Amino acid sequence: MAMIEKLTRKDFMSDQEVRWCPGCGDYSILAAMQLLLADLGVERHNTVFISGIGCAARFPYYMNTYGMHSIHGRAPAIATGLAIARPDLDVWVIGGDGDMLSIGANHLLHALRRNINLVIVMFNNQIYGLTKGQYSPTSELGKITKSSPFGSADQPFNPISLALGAEATFVARTHDMDRSHMQYVLNRAHQHKGASFVEIYQNCNVFNDGAFESLTGKENRQDKLLMLRDKEPIRFGQDARYGIGLDQDGCLRIIDTDLEGTEKILTHNEYQADPSLAFALSRLGASETEPRPMGIFRDIEREDYGAAMTAQHEAAQKKNGHGDLNKLFRSQATWQV
Amino acid sequence: MAMIEKLTRKDFMSDQEVRWCPGCGDYSILAAMQLLLADLGVERHNTVFISGIGCAARFPYYMNTYGMHSIHGRAPAIATGLAIARPDLDVWVIGGDGDMLSIGANHLLHALRRNINLVIVMFNNQIYGLTKGQYSPTSELGKITKSSPFGSADQPFNPISLALGAEATFVARTHDMDRSHMQYVLNRAHQHKGASFVEIYQNCNVFNDGAFESLTGKENRQDKLLMLRDKEPIRFGQDARYGIGLDQDGCLRIIDTDLEGTEKILTHNEYQADPSLAFALSRLGASETEPRPMGIFRDIEREDYGAAMTAQHEAAQKKNGHGDLNKLFRSQATWQV
Amino acid sequence: MTVASDKRRINLDALVIRFAGDSGDGMQVAGDRFTAGSAIFGNDIATFPNYPAEIRAPAGTLAGVSAFQVQIADHDIYTPGDSPMVLVAMNPAALKANIADLAVGGVLICNSDAFDKRNLEKAGYQSNPTEDGSLDNYKLYSVPITSLTLEACKDIGAKPRDAERSKNFFALGLITWLYDRPYQSTLDFIKLRYAKNPQVVEANTLAFNAGRHFGETTEAFESSFEILPSQLTPGEYTNLTGNMALSWGLIAASTKASLPLFLGSYPITPASDILHELSKHRNFNLVTFQAEDEIAAVGSALGASFGGAIGVTTTSGPGVDLKSETIGLAVSLELPLILVDVQRGGPSTGLPTKAEQSDLLHVLFGRHGEAPVAVVAAATPAHCFEAAIEAVRIALMYRTPVYLLSDGYLANGSEPFCIPDPEELPDISIEFATSPNKILSDGSEVFWPYLRDQDTLARPLARPGTRGLEHRIGGIEKADGTGNISYDPANHELMVRLRAAKIERIADSIPPLQVDDPDGASILVLGWGSTHGAILAAVNEVRKLGKKIARAHLVHLNPFPKNLSEILNRYETVLIPEMNTGQLAMVIRSTFLKDVVQLNKIQGIPFKVSEIKAALISLLDGGQL
Amino acid sequence: MTVASDKRRINLDALVIRFAGDSGDGMQVAGDRFTAGSAIFGNDIATFPNYPAEIRAPAGTLAGVSAFQVQIADHDIYTPGDSPMVLVAMNPAALKANIADLAVGGVLICNSDAFDKRNLEKAGYQSNPTEDGSLDNYKLYSVPITSLTLEACKDIGAKPRDAERSKNFFALGLITWLYDRPYQSTLDFIKLRYAKNPQVVEANTLAFNAGRHFGETTEAFESSFEILPSQLTPGEYTNLTGNMALSWGLIAASTKASLPLFLGSYPITPASDILHELSKHRNFNLVTFQAEDEIAAVGSALGASFGGAIGVTTTSGPGVDLKSETIGLAVSLELPLILVDVQRGGPSTGLPTKAEQSDLLHVLFGRHGEAPVAVVAAATPAHCFEAAIEAVRIALMYRTPVYLLSDGYLANGSEPFCIPDPEELPDISIEFATSPNKILSDGSEVFWPYLRDQDTLARPLARPGTRGLEHRIGGIEKADGTGNISYDPANHELMVRLRAAKIERIADSIPPLQVDDPDGASILVLGWGSTHGAILAAVNEVRKLGKKIARAHLVHLNPFPKNLSEILNRYETVLIPEMNTGQLAMVIRSTFLKDVVQLNKIQGIPFKVSEIKAALISLLDGGQL
Numbered sequence A, B: 001m002a003m004i005e006k007l008t009r010k011d012f013m014s015d016q017e018v019r020w021c022p023g024c025g026d027y028s029i030l031a032a033m034q035l036l037l038a039d040l041g042v043e044r045h046n047t048v049f050i051s052g053i054g055c056a057a058r059f060p061y062y063m064n065t066y067g068m069h070s071i072h073g074r075a076p077a078i079a080t081g082l083a084i085a086r087p088d089l090d091v092w093v094i095g096g097d098g099d100m101l102s103i104g105a106n107h108l109l110h111a112l113r114r115n116i117n118l119v120i121v122m123f124n125n126q127i128y129g130l131t132k133g134q135y136s137p138t139s140e141l142g143k144i145t146k147s148s149p150f151g152s153a154d155q156p157f158n159p160i161s162l163a164l165g166a167e168a169t170f171v172a173r174t175h176d177m178d179r180s181h182m183q184y185v186l187n188r189a190h191q192h193k194g195a196s197f198v199e200i201y202q203n204c205n206v207f208n209d210g211a212f213e214s215l216t217g218k219e220n221r222q223d224k225l226l227m228l229r230d231k232e233p234i235r236f237g238q239d240a241r242y243g244i245g246l247d248q249d250g251c252l253r254i255i256d257t258d259l260e261g262t263e264k265i266l267t268h269n270e271y272q273a274d275p276s277l278a279f280a281l282s283r284l285g286a287s288e289t290e291p292r293p294m295g296i297f298r299d300i301e302r303e304d305y306g307a308a309m310t311a312q313h314e315a316a317q318k319k320n321g322h323g324d325l326n327k328l329f330r331s332q333a334t335w336q337v
Numbered sequence C, D: 001m002t003v004a005s006d007k008r009r010i011n012l013d014a015l016v017i018r019f020a021g022d023s024g025d026g027m028q029v030a031g032d033r034f035t036a037g038s039a040i041f042g043n044d045i046a047t048f049p050n051y052p053a054e055i056r057a058p059a060g061t062l063a064g065v066s067a068f069q070v071q072i073a074d075h076d077i078y079t080p081g082d083s084p085m086v087l088v089a090m091n092p093a094a095l096k097a098n099i100a101d102l103a104v105g106g107v108l109i110c111n112s113d114a115f116d117k118r119n120l121e122k123a124g125y126q127s128n129p130t131e132d133g134s135l136d137n138y139k140l141y142s143v144p145i146t147s148l149t150l151e152a153c154k155d156i157g158a159k160p161r162d163a164e165r166s167k168n169f170f171a172l173g174l175i176t177w178l179y180d181r182p183y184q185s186t187l188d189f190i191k192l193r194y195a196k197n198p199q200v201v202e203a204n205t206l207a208f209n210a211g212r213h214f215g216e217t218t219e220a221f222e223s224s225f226e227i228l229p230s231q232l233t234p235g236e237y238t239n240l241t242g243n244m245a246l247s248w249g250l251i252a253a254s255t256k257a258s259l260p261l262f263l264g265s266y267p268i269t270p271a272s273d274i275l276h277e278l279s280k281h282r283n284f285n286l287v288t289f290q291a292e293d294e295i296a297a298v299g300s301a302l303g304a305s306f307g308g309a310i311g312v313t314t315t316s317g318p319g320v321d322l323k324s325e326t327i328g329l330a331v332s333l334e335l336p337l338i339l340v341d342v343q344r345g346g347p348s349t350g351l352p353t354k355a356e357q358s359d360l361l362h363v364l365f366g367r368h369g370e371a372p373v374a375v376v377a378a379a380t381p382a383h384c385f386e387a388a389i390e391a392v393r394i395a396l397m398y399r400t401p402v403y404l405l406s407d408g409y410l411a412n413g414s415e416p417f418c419i420p421d422p423e424e425l426p427d428i429s430i431e432f433a434t435s436p437n438k439i440l441s442d443g444s445e446v447f448w449p450y451l452r453d454q455d456t457l458a459r460p461l462a463r464p465g466t467r468g469l470e471h472r473i474g475g476i477e478k479a480d481g482t483g484n485i486s487y488d489p490a491n492h493e494l495m496v497r498l499r500a501a502k503i504e505r506i507a508d509s510i511p512p513l514q515v516d517d518p519d520g521a522s523i524l525v526l527g528w529g530s531t532h533g534a535i536l537a538a539v540n541e542v543r544k545l546g547k548k549i550a551r552a553h554l555v556h557l558n559p560f561p562k563n564l565s566e567i568l569n570r571y572e573t574v575l576i577p578e579m580n581t582g583q584l585a586m587v588i589r590s591t592f593l594k595d596v597v598q599l600n601k602i603q604g605i606p607f608k609v610s611e612i613k614a615a616l617i618s619l620l621d622g623g624q625l
C-alpha cells in the first residue's frame, strides 16, 4: 500500500507511559527514532523492535509497532529467528551495554558475522542502569561502583573494535546529544542490507552522569569528536585544523595542518572491503589527546543470511520439487504388506 | 623445591589410553605440549588443564597434571575462577573451535579483555569433530556438512581478528605440522603474564581432512605461510622474495622485492601497544594469493586480573585491617539488650 | 561338498542377531542392510544400534566396539530382543564386549583371522577363547572372514587394505544365506551407495556373494533357517529410526498446519540427526538454523514462532538445561514452541550415546517461577512421527511451549513405519487474529493480545505484518486482557493460575488413556516413553503363562489424560518401570496420592523384556520388588 | 500553645508504620532511620521495604511509589505487620497506592503541599481526598511538610530544590516525636552519612528538628505514644537485612572453615546486594568476581572450588535457570559449591522486585539426568546468617552443591541480629588429601579421587598444587573409586545411586525437626522459608484464642530431617502455607504419601498473619480451605 498521509511522531508513540528517569538520555534516542521512522514513512505493522532486559530494553514498549521485551542478552538470538523466518519484516534490536556486551555478546557477534538482516542498536551508558549501578563491560578501568568499591579491574571492550573483529558489515557510532546525527546513522543502518551495528553513547544521569560529557558536551564536540564522512579527509578541531594520518607502524596519528599541511590526511572510505583502517580508527580516543570518531566506520555488502536461505530454498525446490509428503514418505525403500 | 632430575615426556603422560582417531592432528599437539612442559621443567602439581567438550577437549585426560574436563564452552569461565582463586597455579585452557568460538566465545572474549592469567589454546579444525561433522564458526562459507547440505551461509570468524578486537594482550597462531613452532609459540604464551590466546590449525582427518593442507603442507609452507618474527621485516616466499607493505588506505599489500626492493617492507613489532597493525596482519590470507601469518601477532603488558585482585586485597587489609568477624559484626550501629 | 538343497531349512518365528566389530568394521552398515532386507521381505523388525564412546578409540580395543542388534519376526514385535541368538564378532574385543549377552546355545560367528595375539591382548584375553573351550556353551563357527574376503577380491586389483574393508559384506552374505534373507536388495544397495567408486561396488559385491556361497557350500552349517513374513496391518511400509520419524512428523505437522517450520538447533548427540534430516528437506516450507549454542537455538525458534512459524528446537542432555530461561519467557509470552529432548544418560555429560528417561522432572519443573508446559512422550521409533504432530497440535492450539520427549534408544532404533495418507493426517491449522478484538469505552477498537478464548484459555495471536494489530509482549508480568505490564498482586495470582489452567485444559482435547486389560487384572503396568516395547512384550509373555496383567502407556505426561485417576484407582497394584530413579512414579504419587511399585533401571540401556517379566511374575506371586 | 508535657503519652505494645512517597522522596532512608532508632532503643523490629517497578517512573505517578513498612514492639515479633497503623503519604499517588492497607482508625499523615491539582490528577483522583471526606475513617493529619521544610531551611541559603529534599527528615522528625523515639542517633547518622556535603547535613538536621518541634508544639496531635523496649534474649544486637546476614554468614563460614571465599556473581534484583556487601570486605580472605553472565558466575565459582576455595554464586529468577548445566557438572565432579537463590516472582522476568517461593521444585529437579543437590532455606532475615553457615558446612563435608534459598522478602526485610561470639560458631573445616589413598596390586601408591568415605560417601579432595596427587576429573560418567571415564552400565547405576545416597546421608548430620506443640494439637502447620514469621505470629494468635495448633518449620528441604515422616504421621491435618502453587506440598505428598492442606498465595507479597490465622481457624472449625 502506498503511503497516503504523512506519518508523524505520534503515530509511532505507544499508549504506554515512558518510565525512564527524568533526564535520561534514552528519551532523546526514543524521540530520534520515532521522528525518523515517521519521516521515512515505514509501515508500523511491518516493523518489529526486539529487546533484552535493562533500561534501554524498555524501548519496544514505547514504539507503536510490533515488539518484544525478551530476556537479558538474548534479543539478537530471538531477532535472528524472526528475521530468518520473516524476511519481509524490518527487525530492530535494542539493548544496553550490559545486555549486548556482557551476557549477550556472543549472540551479538554471531548475528554480525552471519549478517542477519537486523539493525542492532546498543545504548552504551557504561553502567548497569536497571540493576542500579554496577560496572559494565564498557566501564573504564578503576571505576568505583556498588560492585567494585575498590575499582573495576576489567579492561573495557571497545564495541566498535569488537564488532569489526567479528566481521560486521555495518558498524557505526553516534550519541544521544545530537539528534540529526543519530537519525543520519540510524537511517543508514536501516538502509544497509544485513546486520548493522550502531553504538549510541547515552547518558545515565542517575548512575553514571556525565560519562560522555567531555566528548559530547556542546563545548567539547569540536575538539573531541571526529565526524567521519565518506570520501572526505578525516579532520577535526576548530576550522578542521587537525587531521588523521597513517604511520608506517600502522598506527594513526594526529596531523596539525598548520604545521604539516593536509597532504598526509587520510580519506575516509566506508565501503573499503578490508576492515583494517576502520579498526585503526576505532582505536582513536583511547587517550585524552585523541578525538573520538563518530559516524560510519564500515558499510560493506555481503549476502545477508536471509537472502542465502531464500536462495537455498529455491534451489532445493528446483532440484527436488515442492515439498510433498507422499514423496517424502517414499524417499527411501518401502514395501507393501 | 628445585628440580633435581630432568623431566621427560613420560612424566607428563597420564595412564589413560589416548582415544583420538588414528592420524588426528591432536596427537602432535599433545606430544608438543608434553615435550615442552618436560623441557621447561614445570611442576606437574602446579599445572592444571581445563577443557570444555569436544575432541580437543579430551586433552586434559592425557596430561599427567591436574585437570578438569568440564562442559561445552565454559572452560574459560571455570578457569577464570580457578586462576583468580589460585594465582599460584599455571592454568591452561584447551578447546576446539566450536567449544571456544561458538557456544563459548563470550567467556573466551571476556577472559581475554580481563587479562586473566591463563594460556588459552584453541585447536581449530574448522569442524565439529566430536559430534561427527557439522560446520563450525570457522568453517568456510558454502561448506557442505551434515547440517549444511546446501552449504553453510555463515561468514566464519577470524579468530585472531576476534581476539584482537577483544583487547587480548597475547595473540598467536601456529599449526599441528610444525612441532618446534608450536613449542615456541606455546612457550611464549606460557611466559606471558595475563591471558594468552593461541590458535592452532589442526587437521581432523575424519571429518575435515586436509583443511589446512594448502597452507601447512610441507611443499606449500614457504609460499603460503608468513612466519612473523619480532623486529624483523615481514617477508615470505622462496629466498624471502616477498614482503608486506602498508598502503595509504590502511591495507596491507604484498611487495615483490625483485621489483620494488625491500625498503617499504614493514617490520614486525609484537610489543606495539596499538593493535591496529596486528589486526591488519590478521586479515592476510583471506584470498588465495596472500600468505597466512603464523607466530605472535601481539604480546603486550597489562596488569593481569589476578595481580589486580591481590593488590586490592592488600590495600583493603592495609585500610581496614585483617578481616575480623568481631569487627565485621560491629561495622554498623549495635545495641545491647 | 553338498548342495544347498540337501541342507535342512528350519522355520523360526523370530530371530535376534547382533553384529559386533571395531568402529571401523562397518557393523552399522551390515546391521542396517540386514534389517532393510528383512523389512522388505515383510518381517516385523526392531533395531538397536549401540555406538561406542564418542571418539574413535584405537582399533581392536574394547572402547572401540560398535554393535548393531536387530530382531526380525513373523509376528508383531516390540523390542530388538533381550539376548541375541546369533552374534557375529569381528574381533576379540567385539567378542569380549558382547558374549555375555548371547543366549546359551546361541550361534557365534567369529572372524578367526582377527584372533591373533595382538588383538587378543588388546581385548584382554590370556588365551584364544575360540580355541580354549571357554565358548563351549555356544555354537561356535570360526570363519576366516578377512582372508576369504581378500581371496574373493583378489582379481579386481584392489589393495588388500581396501579389499579388507568389504569384510562386513562377507559376514552379511553369510548371515543372509543362513537365515534365508532376500539378497537382491542388498546388491542394489551396494550399487547405489558406492556408485562413485566402482571398485568398492565390485569388492563389496564379490565379498557379499562369497559370504553367501560360503554358507551354502561349506559343511560348517548343517541347516539354514527361515523367518516368514509377519502379518503387519496391510499398507506400505518403510523402515524408520525415531529421529527420522520425528523429523518427518514435524514436516507433516507443518504441512497440515499450513505454517512454515523453523528449526533452531545446536548439534548434540543423540539429537543431531533431526537437524541433519530436516536440513535435507529445504524444498518444504522449512528452514534449519544451526545456532551458536542452545540458548540461541531456542531463542531463534521463539523469534520464529513470534513471526508465525512453528518454532522448534531439538537437543539432549546439557542442552536441555540451557533452554530453561527462554522456555520460561515463552510461557509468559504464551507462544507456540516445540522443545524436543532426546534424553540421554546424565548427569552432566554423563553417557552421551546412551538412553535414559531421566529428564522428566526437569522438563516438568526445571524453570524458575511457576512455568508449566505441556509434555508429550514418544513410545516407539515410529510413534515419534505421531507424537511430533500431537506436540505441534497442542502448541498451536494452546499457544504454549510443548516438550516432546524421545530418548537415545528411540532415536537410533528403527521399526517399520506404515506410511499414512497425508490427507488423513489431522488438520491442525489455527486462526490468527486479523482485526481488533476489543472495543474500549470510548468506542475505539483495539487489539488485546491477552484476551483469552474462554474454552481453551488460549490468547489470540497476531503476527507481525498484520496491519492495525501492532502490540508489544514481554516477560514481565502482564495484565490479563490488555497484556500491559502489571505489578498488581491479584493480577499476578490470576495469571499464574490462568497459565496453569490453560495447560490443564489441554486434557479436554486428548483421548482418554486406553487400558489393555483383557482379563480383568489387579495389577497395572503403567509405562511412558521408550519402555513401551519391553513392557508390551513382557505383558504378552506373562499372559501366555495364563496370568492377568493390565497395561497402559502414557503419551501425555502433562496434563495427564482425564481418566488416569480413575484407572489408577481401579488397580490394587500399579507397577511403573522407568529408566530413571522413579520420576513418573513421583509425579503419580503426588498427583493421585496413590502408591506405586517402582522398577528402575539406570544403566543407559533399555529394559530387557525378561527384566520386566520377572518383576511382573514376582508381583503376581505376591512378592516385593 | 501547650508544652509537650501537657500532652498525653500513651503506651503501645507494638506499632506498624509505613512511610510512602515518590521514589525520589527518600522514604527508604526515613524508614531505615526510624528502624535503626527503634532498634537501638531496644524494640524488636521487622521491616518490609517495597520498591517500585525497576525504573524510576515519572514523579508523582502510581508506578513511582516507594514504601517502607516497619513493625516495632516491646515483645518478640515475627513480621513487619499485616496493616500499618500509621501511614505517612508524601503525595497523592502514595496515598492512593497504600490507603487500602491502613487499618481503620489508623493515623494518616499527608503532605498537604503535594496535594495540588497536578499531583491529584497524576494519581487519578477527581477531588482532593484530604478534603472531600473520603478519608473520614482515619485520623487524618494534613501537614504542609514541604513548605515547613523550606521554611526551616530558609536561613542556610540552600536552593529551594535542594532544601526540599530534606522533607523526608521533617516527616521522620514528626514521627520520632509522635512515637517518642530516640533522636540523637539520627542526628549522628545525618552528620556521618552526608559528611561530604555540609549544607545537606545542616538542611537535614534543621528539617528533622523542625519535624520534632512541629509535633511537640502544634495542637494537631493530642497525644504521643511510647513503645517500651522488648525483652529480647540479652546480647549485643545489630539490625540486619537478609542479604546482609547472608553475606556475613558466608564470611563467617569461610573464617570457620579456614578457607578462602570466592563469589562469582552477575547482578540481579534482589540478589545483587550480596555481591555489593561481600565486595566491601576484601580485607577478609575473599574475592568477588562480577562475571559476564550467570553461567560464567557459577562456572568461576566451580573453578574456585576446584582450587580449594569455597565457591559461591548468588542469583535470582532467570539467573537460576542459567546455572543448571554447571550445577549438573558440579554434581558429577562432587565438588563443594554454594548456590544462593533469592527467589522473586516468576515466570520469566515476572515481578523482579517481589518475593515468591516458586523455585523449590526447580532447584530440586531442574537439571537433566539424575542430579540431586542439597537444599537449605532461610526462615527470617537474621536466620540467613545461620543458614549460610549450614549450607557451607554441608557443601564442604559432603562435597556437593548446596542450594541456599532466600527470597525478596527476606533479602530486603530486616530484624535484630544477635551478634554471636565467633569462637562459638561451629568449626566447619575439612581435611584435604595430602597423600595417596590406594595401593595398587603392583604395590604402587596412587590417588583415587572417587574412593569414598564410607560414612558420608564423600570423596577425597586433593587441591591442585598438592604434589603427587595429580588427577583429572570430568563430567562424563566415571568409575567409582578411580574416577576414570566409564561407560559400564552397572557402574552408571551404581554412581547414580551413590550420588543420591550421599545426599540422603546428609540427614545423619542435621538435627531432628522440632515441633512447637505445647498442647497436643491435631493440626500441624508446616512451613519453610520466609513464611516463618507470619506462621509463628498466626499460631500465637490462634493459641491466644485457646485453640491447639502445632507448628514446625523446615530449614532442610533436601534431604528432609529424618523424623519428618514420623511427625507428619502424628497429625491428622497438615497445613502447608506457601508463596507458590504448592511446591513443598507436592514433594511431601510424593515422599510420604501423606495428604496435606495447601494455603497458597502467589501475589509477590508475603502472607499476612491474618490470612494464615483465618485458615487455621477455618481448619480448627472443621472447615475446608
Ligand SMILES: Cc1ncc(C[n+]2csc(CCOP(=O)(O)OP(=O)(O)O)c2C)c(N)n1
Residues within 6 Å of the ligand: A053, A054, A055, A056, A057, A071, A072, A095, A096, A097, A098, A099, A100, A123, A125, A127, A128, A129, A130, A131, A136, D266, D267, D268, D269, D294, D318, D319, D322
Ligand atoms: C539472566 C538475567 N541476569 C541478570 C538480570 C538482571 N539485569 C537486568 S538488566 C541488567 C543490566 C542492565 O545494564 P544494561 O544492559 O547496560 O542496560 P541499562 O539498564 O544500562 O540500559 C541486569 C544485570 C536479568 N534480568 N536476567
Ligand SMILES: Cc1ncc(C[n+]2csc(CCOP(=O)(O)OP(=O)(O)O)c2C)c(N)n1
Residues within 6 Å of the ligand: B053, B054, B055, B056, B057, B071, B072, B095, B096, B097, B098, B099, B100, B123, B125, B127, B128, B129, B130, B131, B136, C266, C267, C268, C269, C294, C318, C319, C322
Ligand atoms: C551444551 C552442549 N551442547 C552441545 C554439545 C555437543 N557437542 C559436544 S562437542 C561439540 C562441538 C565439537 O566441536 P569443537 O569444539 O570444534 O571440537 P572438536 O571435536 O572439533 O575438537 C558439540 C556441539 C555438548 N556436549 N554440550
Ligand code: SF4
Residues within 6 Å of the ligand: A019, A020, A021, A023, A024, A025, A026, A055, A056, A125, A129, A130, A203, A204, A205, A206, A207, D055, D056
Ligand atoms: S537508571 Fe540511568 S539509564 Fe536507567 S532510566 Fe535512569 S537514567 Fe536512564
Ligand code: SF4
Residues within 6 Å of the ligand: B019, B020, B021, B023, B024, B025, B026, B055, B056, B125, B129, B130, B203, B204, B205, B206, B207, C055, C056
Ligand atoms: S573426529 Fe577429527 S578431531 Fe576428532 S579425534 Fe577424530 S580426527 Fe581428531
Ligand SMILES: [Mg+2]
Residues within 6 Å of the ligand: A054, A096, A097, A098, A123, A124, A125, A126, A127, A128, A129, A136
Ligand atoms: Mg547500560
Ligand SMILES: [Mg+2]
Residues within 6 Å of the ligand: B054, B096, B097, B098, B123, B124, B125, B126, B127, B128, B129, B136
Ligand atoms: Mg573443531
